[in-house]
Amino acid sequence: MxxxxxxxxxxxxxxxxxxxxxxxxxxxxxxxxxxxxxxxxxxxxxxxxxxxxxxxxxxxxxxxxxxxxxxxxxxxxxxxxxxxxxxxxxxxxxxxxxxxxxxxxxxxxxxxxxxxxxxxxxxxxxxxxxxxxxxxxxxxxxxxxxxxxxxxxxxxxxxxNPVLQDPALAIHPPILYTGYVGFAVAFAFACAAMLEGRLDQNWARWTRPWTTAAWAFLSCGIALGSWWAYYELGWGGYWFWDPVENASFMPWLVGTALIHSLAVTDKRGLFKSWTLLLAILAFSLSLLGTFLVRSGVLVSVHSFAADPTRGIFILVFLIVMIGGALTLYAWRAPLLKSQAGFELGARESFLLFNNILLVIAAATVFAGTMAPLISDSLGLGTLSVGAPYFNPTFMLSMLPLMALLSVGIHTSWKRGRLGDKKRMLLTTLVVAAVLACGLAFGIYSKGRVLTPVGAAVGIWIILTSLVDPIDRLRRKLSLPRAVVGMTIAHIGIGIFVLALTTVESFTVEHDVSLAKGGMTTVGAYEFRFVGVKAIEGPNYDGVGGTVVVTRHGAPLTVLYPQKRQYWVQHSVTTEAAIEMHYGSNVLVALGEDLGAGKWSVRIQVRPLVNLVWLAAFIMAVGGGIAASDRRYRLARTAEAPVMSGAAGEGAG
Amino acid sequence: MNRFALPLGLFALLAVVLAIGIKHSPDKGTIASPLIGKAAPEFSLPSLTDASRIVKSSDLRGRWYVFNVWGTWCGGCRLEHNVLLQMRHADVVPIIGLDWRDNDAEALSLLSQLGNPYELIAVDHDGREAIDWGVYGAPETFLVNDQGVVVYKYIGPLTQEAWEREFLPRLPAKQAEKS
Structure with missing residues (x-):
């Protein structure tokens, strides 16, 4: 029934x-x-x-x-x-x-x-x-x-599916979808404004808290998925540029651009048509993500459902929704005129660069994700695009964005003068550079060219993000939630850059074959393979290994990686064992049984990798706080927005 | 032309690519088995119909056969049962069944009700044999040649059309002519 x-x-x-x-x-x-x-x-x-x-x-x-x-x-x-x-x-x-x-x-x-x-x-x-x-x-x-x-x-x-039998992945889809679907709200506001033909900045102000909230959920969802991939898939990586990951990452990038562009439209009445387009784009990419994952046009490790008839339905739906919205846009956007201008060094131009770079980043991810499909459908052969393409192209747009962020948050609307902020910016930059070099050459004593650069950028963002709130506190000014949220989110970005740089520069990874009692050394840690024994769970059995970890001879921990064989689906999952020590994640995963008591074992030491996910959660918390700002709720009471200068500063 | 129509144009282009992509996307059932082109797993299992007998892969050497994984608990197997009976009736190639994770008594009563399409039925109570064959789920059907090599694997309930399109053309000519 x-x-x-x-x-x-x-x-x-x-x-x-x-x-x-x-x-x-x-x-x-x-x-x-x-x-x-x-x-x-x-x-x-x-x-x-x-x-x-x-x-x-x-x-x-x-x-x-x-x-x-x-x-x-x-x-x-x-x-x-x-x-x-x-x-x-x-x-x-x-x-x-x-x-x-x-x-x-x-x-x-x-x-x-x-x-x-x-x-x-x-x-x-x-x-x-x-x-x-x-x-x-x-x-x-x-x-x-x-x-x-x-x-x-x-x-x-x-x-x-046994790989889904995991707490992080159990809550990952609802949170990710809350983010995905949340962009539908921005989309609906944009379409409603276009249908009405009243394209003043009201709609942008009304949309802001919804978009920020959706963005915060999406950040959380992506981080959860990445965390899950790290410990469950057993490869020890945290981002694979897999089509399904990209499908959630593209709306995030465009959503980030949208948040900033909405701020400009709300405060200054500029970028109006661009903001409309971004609102359409963010939701289109969410829909496209659903399409890519669900239709089977792209085959990936995550695609559990692949069915061409469903694909056709989604395609028709995409054409109706996105095509309809874009037609509306082509019809209405020419009516828009921006009256206000701004100087080159003003905050508007930094946010314009922010938008351009984020959209370029989303476009490179999009190109990399779609290239295999396009090449395949045009009969040019099968093509696979992976990290060697994504990592450098993505960096190319992200590094300048990170550098511009620190300067941009200190500029003022409309006018292009930094004034007394200039000295402070230089001071923070020097401090960040010294700290970064100290870290890179002092503590780790090795690394790549980009290591000190990445570390300096990360530290600089954190320092400069703190300047404005501290200044406000000192002058006993109010600290609206929008500013607090923005600051927290930007600090999250800084931590993220710092963590990512460290992880990418200093990860040590070894795949070794170990017999019972065998030893190996990775980084500063020694690993002794005690052996494996049979295990049994509620719906699986398998083997559990025991690995004793020491650091310079001093006992640290004992790790128990598992390989599970799920009874019903007969599939094997790898449960890596992870210990955090001095901010580094020590990961041990069981590979193949090589016979005669020997096993291949993957050992990995990843410094600061937990900070990568933590940073994403910090960004999400920042987004949540910004979305709850009272100003958005009060703004709704007035039919026409109050264009006072008092609200002029703040969230960007 | 109005520049605000540019996004619409780009989207139209993308829609065309996606449409072509869907047309080219592989069918659901073509998850290729790594076993194809390799020797079928060796097995030696009790027979369902004759408790005193052992079904051995070595006894089947020298003949082409269809290896069908099924169980009474499997709804898809019920769907393909009539197709299997017709195949048995056509007598082109023997069908060897693998009764997977099943209850013997239930399996026998089902066969007595619906008819038995199998020449031999091996019993795999704990599912270990199915693992060797790389079975995802019942029903799955393999075609094995006279050298004991797996030639083809079909996933899901077998249909008359699949039998004619996928199995018959793969059989040696003189055997296939019989149908």
């Missing part, structure tokens, strides 16, 4: 989404206030229906209802309860339902948050969100219904 109820609720949700889209867009267009009034109930009803549907699916998962095909394929009675719940989004059908559910949550949040917006504008925003929701619901019901029954029912399930 439950699966049918869930299915039925999903069909009702589809109808409500159609109503929401129709009333939301047609109502304001024809000036029918009663139609507009119907939008909010449609949103609420849709949320209830989708929530019911999700609850039905999760309950069926928990109750091991293997008469549902999706559950039979992705769960098992031996699977622990926590993973039976997270198995709901373990494959294509369920993760689509999750996507829809999260969109519905955002829509409800926007409905509540926009109660003070002009009703016609709010209706248009919700109408556009309704179109998105309708498309995804139709896609799910037509091609990927998670409630399809299996006849005869399976006595037991095929189990959740």
């Amino acid at each position: 439950l699966p049918e109820l869930g299915h039925f609720a999903l069909i009702l949700a589809l109808l409500l989404a159609a109503l929401q889209a129709f009333f939301g867009i047609a109502g304001p267009m024809l000036g029918r206030d009663r139609w507009i009034a119907a939008v909010t109930p449609a949103v609420a009803g849709q949320f209830v229906m989708i929530g019911t549907s999700v609850a039905c699916l999760i309950t069926s998962f928990v109750g091991n209802d293997f008469s549902v095909a999706y559950i039979a394929e992705n769960s098992n009675s031996a699977l622990p309860l926590f993973y039976r719940v997270s198995a709901m989004w373990g494959a294509h059908e369920g993760s689509l339902l999750l996507w829809i559910f999260i969109l519905s949550c955002w829509t409800v949040a926007v409905t509540i948050g926009s109660s003070r917006l002009p009703p016609r504008f709010a209706a248009r925003v919700l109408g556009v969100l309704g179109v998105v929701s309708f498309g995804f619901l139709l896609f799910t019901l037509a091609t990927s219904n998670p409630f399809n029954r299996l006849d005869p029912a399976a006595p037991d399930g095929r189990d959740l």
